Amino acid sequence: MNDAPTVYLDHAATTPMVPAAVAAMTAHLADVGNASSLHASGRRARRVVEESRETIAQALGCRPGEVVFSSGGTEADNLAVKGLYWSRRAADPARRRILSSSVEHHAVLDPLHWLAEHEDADLELLPVDRHGRLDVAALAASIERDPASVALVSVMWANNEVGTVQPIAEVVALAAEHGIPVHSDAVQALGSLPVDFAAAGIDAMTISGHKVGGPLGVGALVVRREIELTALVHGGGQERDVRSGTLDVPAVAGFAAAVELAVKEQADHAVRVAALRDRLVDAVRRAVPDVVLNGPEPGRGALDRLPGNAHFSFPGCEGDSLLMLLDARGIECSTGSACSAGVPQPSHVLLAMGRDAEEARSSLRFSLGHTSTEADVDALAAAIVPCVERARAARA
Structure with a gap:
């Protein structure tokens, strides 16, 4: 445990x-x-x-x-x-x-x-x-x-x-x-x-x-x-x-x-969690170079994207498997898929954005809030590489 x-x-x-x-x-x-x-x-x-x-x-x-x-x-x-x-x-x-x-x-x-x-x-x-x-x-x-x-x-x-x-x-x-x-x-x-x-x-x-x-x-x-x-x-x-x-x-x-x-507290909250989000995005991109960030690029416009949202597609992974591997390490996030009758379905949002079903099923959302800290982001950065490797190996 x-x-x-x-x-x-x-x-x-x-x-x-x-x-x-x-x-x-x-x-x-x-x-x-x-x-x-x-x-x-x-x-x-x-x-x-x-x-x-x-x-x-x-x-x-x-x-x-x-x-x-x-x-x-x-x-x-x-x-x-x-x-x-x-x-x-x-x-x-x-x-x-x-x-x-x-x-x-x-x-x-x-x-x-x-x-x-x-x-x-x-x-x-x-x-x-x-x-x-x-x-x-x-x-x-x-x-x-x-x-x-x-x-x-x-x-x-x-x-x-x-x-x-x-x-x-x-x-x-x-x-x-x-x-x-x-x-x-x-x-x-x-x-x-x-x-x-x-x-x-x-x-x-x-x-x-x-x-x-x-x-x-x-x-x-x-x-x-x-x-x-x-x-x-x-x-x-x-x-x-x-x-x-x-x-x-x-x-x-x-x-x-x-x-x-x-x-x-909205204005101060947005500044704080956006900085954490940017730290998270940078850390995940360094750890997994082929990761795809979905949605507007952070910094492109302060009001283009929610400050606490980071949504990625991880090529070669099933989002559900990656989520459970992270969960086993005590890191909780969500998958971009919905579940219908027990069968994972690709995200309708990503499909509407032009992604294919495989890209949609490989996605995870990390969302930050008022209790989030730099330590949370650093914990994800430390865990993401071994979890992605295991998810890719399992799928292969």
Whole structure:
């Protein structure tokens, strides 16, 4: 058994809770009261929820009433794309088209495919360049072909696999010319990039607690008050009547504390983890000369790539095998593959970027966060050569 301390390089999957979020959450774990109840205990719970809503709104540049709490990013993405599509179709049956990028997270892609299969949506997944950046000209051409038929546009703020930051301002400008609402999954962007809902001009934005040092199981859809959404979950009419259900008050409090801290420390955090990321990229390239870095080159532009993301393809390796070899040495990261029915599938993101299936299956993502250190990077640098050699030998 490996007794060395774990080197955690998978912050894009989930990041440790920050002390402020732990304190805010545990302060309310023993409290009694449903935030929908009218008695004193219920009013106290409601006060915690509304103060948390105000904290998040102030941090994100939106109005408190625009913050709709959810169980996390996946539910918020589903509410955004399904709720927008259904409400727009109800108002105008001709609005069947949904435009999105080909590199979205499955929390967006899967509900979009479901709408295409079950709700008569006409889904268009737009191409990206070799770095994973949306082809804005293709979006413009698709909109102009028949703008009156477009129900919504959904483009993520930053990619969860290769870290590419998308041209949201350009997307919004194109859609706004025709009054088309824009949703953006900002789960990976929040805390790593400047995120201002009002300044961005988008209509709906997804965020998640556990990606910014908050608890699991809580997130939000930030959505403009003027936007009509059809509810996914019906019941007590909570959260503007678009997301019914009793709110998890302790989790909401922890979520708000994490968001507030992440936004406050974003600039310093980005500088620190970008320096660590650059150190990691240099170390891996020196150790494995034929490694391929996927996504924009670090330093090409500070806002082109998430500061804590390093995504590589290792020629001659199976990503899953390399991951397990690193894991045996106490180094935790993630593979670029998804698993369907127990069978590894090549990353749809890398395939959309023009990589072949073999390159896609040889990829690993290393993502840094608030607990990452130079020692973590150095541990990976020391382990990567023997692990790559063993992975290549196993495949051969």
